[in-house]
Amino acid sequence: MAVQVTAADVSLYHVAAVQLGDATQWWRIAQLNGMTDPDLTVLAAPVFLEMPPVSTVLTTGLPERSA
Template structure:
């Protein structure tokens, strides 16, 4: 069963949510992808919005796939 949480502007960004929920802020894109979002900024959320969290996957490296330094 998928885990869902409610987020608001107080959560600041998907970076913060990913750090708290997945243990890795750079995995914000997984939350965004799963919820049809493209922007990690949550400052426009005036009311709580329910989002689905991906499972924690320790095998994933940090960062966004396909992007290298």
């Protein structure tokens, strides 16, 4: 699934909170889309980002601390 994001979304933290229910999982969206910076305020135009599925396995947004 892809969602459209703009500079108004501010960061991948916000997108992850809305789409995945956990802001700390922003890194999953970044990894899937070849990004390293969660800042979206630099976007000049809307872009579509692929979303990972909501994880029922991750207990936190941090990969090294997940179950």
